[in-house]
Amino acid sequence: MTKRLLLAATAALALPLPALAQTADQVAKVRDAALQDTVAWDVTEGLTTEIGQRLAATEAEARARAWGVKKLTALGFQNVHIETYRMPVWIRGVETAEVLGPSAQKLTIAALGYSGSTGAQPLEAEVAYFASLADLQAAPAGSLKGKIAFIDHAMVPTQDGSQYGYYGAVRRAGPSIAATKGAAAVLIRSIGTxxxxxxxxxxxxxxxxxxxxxxAALSVPDAEQLVRLVKRGPVQLRLSVTPQFKGEAESGNVIADIPGSDPSAGIIVVGGHLDSWDLGTGAIDDASGVGITTAAALHAAKLGQPRRTIRVVWFGAEEVGGFGGAAYAKAHAKERHVLAMESDFGADRVWKFETNLPEGAKAIGDRLETALYPLGIERGRSKAHGGTDVEPILALGVGTIGLNQDGLRYFDLHHTPDDTLDKIDPAQLRQNVAAWASMLAIAANAPEDIAALPPEKGE
Amino acid sequence: MTKRLLLAATAALALPLPALAQTADQVAKVRDAALQDTVAWDVTEGLTTEIGQRLAATEAEARARAWGVKKLTALGFQNVHIETYRMPVWIRGVETAEVLGPSAQKLTIAALGYSGSTGAQPLEAEVAYFASLADLQAAPAGSLKGKIAFIDHAMVPTQDGSQYGYYGAVRRAGPSIAATKGAAAVLIRSIGTxxxxxxxxxxxxxxxxxxxxxxAALSVPDAEQLVRLVKRGPVQLRLSVTPQFKGEAESGNVIADIPGSDPSAGIIVVGGHLDSWDLGTGAIDDASGVGITTAAALHAAKLGQPRRTIRVVWFGAEEVGGFGGAAYAKAHAKERHVLAMESDFGADRVWKFETNLPEGAKAIGDRLETALYPLGIERGRSKAHGGTDVEPILALGVGTIGLNQDGLRYFDLHHTPDDTLDKIDPAQLRQNVAAWASMLAIAANAPEDIAALPPEKGE
Structure with missing residues (x-):
């Protein structure tokens, strides 16, 4: 005990401002208690089990919102409510693919969000293979007339998930490019590892x-199979992909506060997204993010009423275009937000943190470094970026702190039927809660003013 | 070179008979050359790619037989031909399951082979949960009237795959037991790890x-989901499972020989099964077994014409009841078989071998121990058993040698859509070929007579 107090005192001496609302020792207590958290698992298990998939603007997402209000109220949050908005709805239909001819066999596919339809009659067409998006881009105009473009790639796992930005373009941009060159349909190798x-x-x-x-996306084994078949000669496919655009419907955010003692000190927003893709039950994407941030807010509040309001938002409709994040930023633009953070990269352990803080609040990062070190979290050198849902708030000049999760297996599961509860490691989930709780205990009680960031200069 | 010759000479001195048709050094050369094998991969890749799934008695299995004749002929085998038989055909239909009510969600299922049908109208019924087959057996007669029995279990991976025998009874016997107690349908947790x-x-x-x-079988994550839901209260499911029994059709074995120089010394049969389940492409089950044994026969024959005929059989219709193995034994009962072995447990490394040899031929096991030691293969203490397809031959008093593969991940893939080529590790596949080639080089050239085994005593 003596040694611990001594370390706390030493840490306190190193701080830039003496008038901390909480000491390093208190933060350490929050962190260590959060390592025994049960709330994040409870929320993750409950949402994925009792609701299952939660595709944006469907009745399942609405059920999830009602579930969220009940849960957040039971957990003691204040001002728990839903804020709705309207958005376009896209619903998956039939999706089958089969190789025709002497190697007749079925391939496993899933339509991409906002895919068009082959129509009621299956499409029968030849495959045009492209080893990369660049190869597709290089194809002459009109050269894909009536064909099924098949776009391959070479994405591999990385700890920071950085390949998703680059290879994700195959999915985001590939189909549109193929369509402009006359393709009748597009298959991609799943953006997965x-x-x-x-x-x-x-x-x-x-x-x-x-x-x-x-x-549509082929599973990775099916994409590799199709590559092998294409190498043997021309491949004819029968394809049926019949999703539907269903007009507009309601989606919404669930919002809950732990009110702060100093309204002038601003609001800290944390959260994850409540919607999921329709194939799995959205455990790593993103019930766990919702669970981690909700649990962390409760742990941080165990120090007593925080100086700043901690607002937990369960954002709707992230997957299909970030509608919830945009709606939140629009509805709350006049409030003073000082930090905004989202957990939306699974539930494997946080290994690095980064910040984007105004000059006068940089000491928050130093105190966080001390608090996170025992969790095995190092300080990174880059500027933190937010998740999809908080980007509209960050764009208003709000600071952020990035608690970066290990992404090595994230793209094994991302957007697949395999995104289910059994993929959550409870111990790593609790490490996430401890990191987020430490961050909130420090930031919500920081004596410094957390000012707006200066506008970013164009690159 | 001197040291190597010395070792070979030492090994030769330890042998019971001096008149070996091949020395330990020659066997070592076969083994080491087989570690560079390309044929097993070529066969495995070709069958899984060019044919894909090969469900028994379907046109796909027939295409696979034609493919086999072409491939075995090209590889230089003699007497390559198909032997057909007729058998009942069962074909998968629609298979959907969804939870009804406030936790409405889809579950992923696949019908079990020989499943009945819910009929054109989906079945809506309550789930009756059983934690084990024993619990189901203990349910009172008539207690499942109109319900969907859901049988859980606790199978875990083992190196020798031994849990499949015990927990496999959930799949083999569970549905029939549930039907006798009045169940309208049965779901089981997949027999998988x-x-x-x-x-x-x-x-x-x-x-x-x-x-x-x-x-039908629920995927493991879906079974765990249903357990969580059942623990919360009664669960109502809508189930549609519509496979069909299609009468009788033709299936067949593909047979190929490397004729021996001494017809009186008998035939050694090796092989795998050509058919697969319809969900994956049957890479580990059992294109690799076909590839390993075919390649091994060729490597063994590099020593020159073997004393005994090595017969490679690509058995048909193993998965659905061992029709090919039974047909082979019936058609060839009058030939003198002295050993019969099947590779049907994937393509992960062989870690142990066992034998069941007549008294006068036990030295074959000792020579095999020397040959396999450098491959990391230990000698086991139990009596070898054959695979499904060779059991009818073994029942005639024929000996066998078991080259046991590591089964730790076999039941991750077994009978699933995930049984695809990417699951084959080429290095481990070659280790299998080396083990089988060593065994064939020794057994096919053994100077000992390999007599019939005495009839087994009833236990």
Missing amino acids: DHHRNPHTGVTTWAKGVSPIAA | DHHRNPHTGVTTWAKGVSPIAA
């Missing part, structure tokens, strides 16, 4: 004026 | 007089 017969869905984007065509 | 949304199919068996009901 696993080897299971579970395709990875995710949205694709149609350039202005491009009519959606059928666009 | 993975956590992917890919159900494990496999045959179920109906006791005499029991009419087939719909019987």
Whole structure:
């Protein structure tokens, strides 16, 4: 005990401001208690089990919102309510693919979000293979007339998940590019790093004026199979992909507060997204993010009423275009937000943190470094970026802290049927809660003013 | 070189008979050359890619037989031909399951082989949960009237795969037992050890007089989901499982020989099964077994014409009841078989071997121990058993040698959509070929007579 107090005192001496609302020792207590957390698991298990998949603007997502209000109220949050907005709805239909001819066999596919339809009659067409998005881009105009473009890639797992940005373009941009060159449909190798017969869905984007065509992901083993077949000679496929655009419907955010003692000190927003893709039950994406941030807020509040309001938002409709995040930023633009953070990269352990803080509040990062070190979390050198749902708030000049999770297996599961509760490691989930609780205990009680960030200069 | 010759000479001195048709050094050369094998991969890749799934008695299995004749002929085998037989055909239909009510969600299922049908109208019924087959057996007669029995279990991976015998009874016997107690349908937790949304199919068996009901496997994550839901209260499911019995059709074995120089010394049969389940492409089950044994025969023959005929059989219709093995034994009962071995447990490394040899031929096991030691293969203490396809031959008093593969991940993949080529580790596949080639080089050239085994005493 003596040694611990001594270390706390030493840490306190190193701090820039003496008038901390909480000491390093108190933060350590919050952190260590959060390592025994049960709330994050309870929320993750409950949402994935009692609701299951929660596709944006469906009745399942609405059920999840009602579930959220009940749960957040039971957990003692204040001002728990739903804020709705309207958005376009896209619903998966039939999706089958089969090789025709002497190697007749079925392939496993899943339509990409916002895919067009082949229509009631299956499409029969030849496959045009592209080893990369660049190869597709290089194809002459009109050269894909009536064909099924098949776009391959070479994504591998990385700890920081950085390949998703680069290879994700195959999914986001590939179908639209193929359509402009005359393709009748598009298949992509799933933007994933696993080897299971579970395709990875995710949205694709149609350039202005491009009519959606059928666009689907092959599971990685099926994509590799099709590559082997294409290498042997021309491949004819029969493809049926019949999703539907269903007009507009209601989606919404669930919002809950732990009110702060000093309204002038601003609001800290944390959260995850409540919606999921329709193939799995959205455990790593993103029930766990919702669970981690909700649990962390409760642990941070165990120090007593925080100086700043901690607001937990369970964002709706992230997967299909970030509608919830945009709606929140619009509705709450006049409030003083000082920090905004989202957990949306699974539930494997946090290994690094980064900050984007205004000059006068940089000491928060130093205190956080001390608090997170015992969790095995190092300080990174880059500037923190937020998740999809908080980007509209960050764009207003709000600071952020990134608690970066290990992404090595994230893209094994991301957007697949395999995103289910059994993929959550309870011990790593609790480490996440401890990191987030430490961060909130420090930031919500920081004596410094957390000012707006200066506008970013164009690069 | 001197040291190597010395070792070979020492090994030769220890042998019971001096007149070996090949020395330990020659066997070592076969073994080491087989570690560079390309044929097993070529066969495995070709069958799984060019044919894909090969369900028994379907046109796909027929295409696979034609493929086999072409391949075995090209590889230089003699007497390559197909032997056909007729058998009942069972074909998968629609298979959907969804939870009704406030936790409405879809579950992933696959019908078990020989499942009955729910009929055109989906079945809506309550789930009756049983934690084990024993619990189901203890349920009172008539207590499952109109319900969907859900049988759980606790199978875990083992190196020798031994849990399959015990827990496999949930699949083999569970549905029939549930039907006798009045169940309208049966769901089982997949007999598997993975956590992917890919159900494990496999045959179920109906006791005499029991009419087939719909019987399907939930993927392991879905089974765990249903357990969590059942723990919360009664669960109502909507189930549609519509496979069909299609009468009789043709299946067949593909047979190829490397004729021996001494017809009186008997035939050694090796092989795997050509058919597969319909969900994956049957890479580990059992294209690799076909590839390993075919390649091994060729490597063994590099020593020159063997004393005994090595016969490679690509058995048909193993999965659905061992029709090919039974047909082979019946058609060839009058030939002198001295050993019969099947590779049907994937393509992970061989870690142990066992024998069941007549008294006068036990030295074959000793020579094999020397040959396999450098491959990391130990000698086991139990008596070898054959695979499904060679059991009818073994029952005639024929000896066998078991080259036991590591089964730790076999039941992650077994009978699932995930049984695809990417699951084959080429290095481990070659280690298998080396083990089988060593065994064939020794056994096919053994100077000892390999007599019939004495009849087994009843236990």
